[in-house]
Amino acid sequence: MKVVLHVWRQASASAAGKLVDYQADDISPDMSFLEMLDVLNERLIVRGEDPIAFDHDCREGICGSCGMMINGAAHGPMKLTTACQLHMRSFSDGDEIWIEPWRAKAFPVIKDLVVDRGAFDRIIQAGGFVSAPTGSAQDGNAIPIPKQAADDAMDAAACIGCGACVAACPNASASLFTAAKISHLGELPQGQPERMKRALAMVHQMDLETFGGCTLFGECQEACPKGISIDTIAQMNRDYIFAAATEREATDVLGSG
Amino acid sequence: MERAGLLRFWDSSVGKKVVMGATGLILVAFVILHMAGNLQFFSGSERFNAYSHLLQVDLIELTWLMRITLLGAVVLHITAAYQLTMRNRAARPAGYVKREPQVSTYAARTMRWGGVYLLLFIPYHILHFTTGTLHPAFVRRAAYGNVVIGFQVMWVALFYLGAMAFLGLHLYHGAWAMFRTLGIARPSNDPLHRRLALAIAIIVPAGFSLLPLSVMLGFMH
Ligand code: HEM
Numbered sequence: 430m431k432v433v434l435h436v437w438r439q440a441s442a443s444a445a446g447k448l449v450d451y452q453a454d455d456i457s458p459d460m461s462f463l464e465m466l467d468v469l470n471e472r473l474i475v476r477g478e479d480p481i482a483f484d485h486d487c488r489e490g491i492c493g494s495c496g497m498m499i500n501g502a503a504h505g506p507m508k509l510t511t512a513c514q515l516h517m518r519s520f521s522d523g524d525e526i527w528i529e530p531w532r533a534k535a536f537p538v539i540k541d542l543v544v545d546r547g548a549f550d551r552i553i554q555a556g557g558f559v560s561a562p563t564g565s566a567q568d569g570n571a572i573p574i575p576k577q578a579a580d581d582a583m584d585a586a587a588c589i590g591c592g593a594c595v596a597a598c599p600n601a602s603a604s605l606f607t608a609a610k611i612s613h614l615g616e617l618p619q620g621q622p623e624r625m626k627r628a629l630a631m632v633h634q635m636d637l638e639t640f641g642g643c644t645l646f647g648e649c650q651e652a653c654p655k656g657i658s659i660d661t662i663a664q665m666n667r668d669y670i671f672a673a674a675t676e677r678e679a680t681d682v683l684g685s686g
Numbered sequence: 687m688e689r690a691g692l693l694r695f696w697d698s699s700v701g702k703k704v705v706m707g708a709t710g711l712i713l714v715a716f717v718i719l720h721m722a723g724n725l726q727f728f729s730g731s732e733r734f735n736a737y738s739h740l741l742q743v744d745l746i747e748l749t750w751l752m753r754i755t756l757l758g759a760v761v762l763h764i765t766a767a768y769q770l771t772m773r774n775r776a777a778r779p780a781g782y783v784k785r786e787p788q789v790s791t792y793a794a795r796t797m798r799w800g801g802v803y804l805l806l807f808i809p810y811h812i813l814h815f816t817t818g819t820l821h822p823a824f825v826r827r828a829a830y831g832n833v834v835i836g837f838q839v840m841w842v843a844l845f846y847l848g849a850m851a852f853l854g855l856h857l858y859h860g861a862w863a864m865f866r867t868l869g870i871a872r873p874s875n876d877p878l879h880r881r882l883a884l885a886i887a888i889i890v891p892a893g894f895s896l897l898p899l900s901v902m903l904g905f906m907h
């Protein structure tokens with residue numbers, strides 16, 4: 430099959446970018462979307478042109494590296510699917526395809542389709558540690574966990590940090606990401622000791638990174654390749670309200686134990 | 687600089703949105719009561735004027751308490767809306783060449799414009815039916831006649847109907863979103879689905895609209 434691509438090309442963070450048109454002929458419908466870009470890049474290299482830079486690693490939908498805006502949808506037209514797991518059979522012969530990087534002040538473009546998602550790492554760091562014993566694994570049933578809590582935590586933990594939620598949100602909000610991380614630990618007994626502190630710190634970091642706020646458009650949930658629900662955002666807000674209401678100043682440590 | 691306590695809550699995007707949701711809840715409760723009270727218009731002039739007398743004379747202290755609460759709620763609601771809107775705009779300085787919204791509703795996308803319309807509507811409405819400043823033939827405590835004469839002016843009635851259309855849109859998003867923002871929505875397998883908000887968004891503007899419509903169509907005089 431043949432497709433016409435309009436790809437965002439930008440030489441560096443400070444350079445101005447623009448959409449450049451490419452004709453991609455002889456594309457197999459069984460190629461993944463990234464393989465199609467690989468093939469195009471091979472041809473560009475042969476022609477002595479700069480290949481299109483894009484992030485990718487696992488190519489099996491689990492690492493979260495490969496985000497890009499494909500025809501105006503984060504990770505392209507297929508639900509619950511990362512760009513690397515999208516195949517050319519989702520398009521038709523002769524289609525025009527627009528490919529743009531994630532757009533957010535907090536995700537500056539490094540080159541072409543590659544953006545710096547370091548802001549997500551700093552939100553995770555702000556969350557800090559959990560006071561759970563590590564090293565020697567404890568007995569599997571030592572801590573009872575309700576099935577629903579385990580399921581909800583697991584669903585939230587499915588977040589791969591790809592940034593599609595930010596990219597799809599009209600406010601470039603990182604609420605779904607931050608909420609997934611907050612709820613995944615907050616649902617579990619092991620996450621309780623630092624639960625309130627974590628909610629305050631992660632929300633604060635999310636704001637510092639210049640992400641927008643949530644207006645519940647719902648676009649993030651639709652774009653998320655892992656199906657994270659906006660229920661997590663209600664959970665984040667609940668934790669944040671409780672944390673803000675119950676927070677107390679640090680107390681002096683008196684006496685000795 | 688990170689401030690402490692309530693100020694830090696207000697500084698955070700979540701805190702500001704929670705203030706919007708909480709003040710929105712107050713405003714939603716108010717519009718429901720206001721609409722229900724207005725329907726007494728259809729019981730005739732005696733009943734409607736008695737209701738007006740109740741609020742303006744017998745329960746005036748309560749009325750003032752409500753006015754102050756509503757004013758506070760509207761000021762906080764708009765301040766938070768404005769500040770969050772500015773932050774949200776700044777969060778995406780460069781937009782997409784091609785962007786297809788997938789699930790966001792028309793209501794969600796018109797919250798800001800609808801809010802501005804309501805912001806113009808609210809002072810007009812108070813100067814029209816409460817103080818009478820902008821009313822062609824205002825008579826104190828003769829609420830029934832004021833409404834009939836007020837809505838006999840075509841563009842005024844249309845302006846009210848426009849406000850109700852925006853109110854309906856605002857409620858369709860807001861009366862659903864507020865429970866999620868406040869963290870009191872039950873987890874759902876289809877969080878975007880809304881029943882209560884749809885009912886509120888239809889019943890409230892429809893109830894309000896019956897007054898200008900009935901006058902315009904000559905049923906009430
Ligand atoms: C006076 C002018 C008003 C302005 C400028 C305004 C503006 C806004 C804006 C920009 C939003 C945020 C939309 C979003 O988060 O997607 C919002 C939300 C909301 N508004 Fe208003 N609004 C106004 C009046 C009202 C009135 C009269 C009501 C009562 C019916 C109301 C109830 C709500 C509710 C319940 C929300 C949802 C809050 C949440 O998401 O938790 N607003 N408003």
Ligand code: FES
Nearest residue numbers: 486488493495513
């Ligand atoms: S490359 Fe790892 S998720 Fe796509």
